[in-house]
Amino acid sequence: MSELISAEAKSWIGRSGEPQRVEINRSDIIKYSIATEQRQAKYLEGDEAPPMFMFGALRPLVPMDELGPDGISVDKFLPELPLKRVMAGGTEMKFHRTVHPGDVLRATRSLSDMYEKQGGSGPLIFVVYDLRVETEAGELVMEERQTRILR
Amino acid sequence: MSAIDISTLAVGEALPERSHTATNVSLFLYNAIIWNPHRIHYDETYTTQVEKHPGVVIDGPLQGDWLNQVVLNWMGDNGTLTQFNYSNRRASYLGETLTSGGAITAIDKAAGTVDVEIFIKNEKGDVITPGTAQVRF
Numbered sequence: 001m002s003e004l005i006s007a008e009a010k011s012w013i014g015r016s017g018e019p020q021r022v023e024i025n026r027s028d029i030i031k032y033s034i035a036t037e038q039r040q041a042k043y044l045e046g047d048e049a050p051p052m053f054m055f056g057a058l059r060p061l062v063p064m065d066e067l068g069p070d071g072i073s074v075d076k077f078l079p080e081l082p083l084k085r086v087m088a089g090g091t092e093m094k095f096h097r098t099v100h101p102g103d104v105l106r107a108t109r110s111l112s113d114m115y116e117k118q119g120g121s122g123p124l125i126f127v128v129y130d131l132r133v134e135t136e137a138g139e140l141v142m143e144e145r146q147t148r149i150l151r
Numbered sequence: 152m153s154a155i156d157i158s159t160l161a162v163g164e165a166l167p168e169r170s171h172t173a174t175n176v177s178l179f180l181y182n183a184i185i186w187n188p189h190r191i192h193y194d195e196t197y198t199t200q201v202e203k204h205p206g207v208v209i210d211g212p213l214q215g216d217w218l219n220q221v222v223l224n225w226m227g228d229n230g231t232l233t234q235f236n237y238s239n240r241r242a243s244y245l246g247e248t249l250t251s252g253g254a255i256t257a258i259d260k261a262a263g264t265v266d267v268e269i270f271i272k273n274e275k276g277d278v279i280t281p282g283t284a285q286v287r288f
Contacts, residue, residue, distance in 0.1 A: 028184065036178040036216045037171065039224055050223070051232055056185030060218040071188035088211055090238035
């Protein structure tokens, strides 16, 4: 059944990455809101973060020498797989609470599933990540399921 | 913003459309704030010659945000966005004008929820980024 995904790679299913701590600040929300052409004052003035703001806030911050010539850093939270070209699959989000300046959030990503399918132009590997964002007090802020497709 | 009365909504009703035309400046600012150094969003020579795209690529998650705003700007002050799903099906490039919009697909008055289907279309009218969302009133 699983020809492309090795037993070692399979063993990554269920693993969680190191939790990421993020301090939310107003000027980042304002910059994000300008760049995404938000229309509502609460976003443009930075009182509340637009729902998709967290996508940018949680992107990896790595030293310059870990960026490739394409500008991308290698995601270390991915096992060795025989397919290398990564495409974004779908993203599903659930929002439980809005995000505001001063919030200190904790994000944990886990690799929740990995499976292969035969695509029209060859085999594909689907890697599913679940992201959980909470306040420091443990209040759930948002959940996100992101699928990456390797071909 | 005004409030929406769920009892006045009907399945099939359209959400307001909006057009977005990314520029080098807007893509630079977006990728700066999300801290995305991938060269396909700002380095045209690299993008066309090395990654073989026809032009500078408009970020998928930026389209996701525009899609999200279709709902945020429609639902008014009394709506809460509870769920949002999207996927980038096809790439789009600097110079293209994209249109966002959507329509109501289900209304549950007892639960106070409304489901919508949302889209980003290119100039040819192809849906390049489809999505769905749920709003609680």
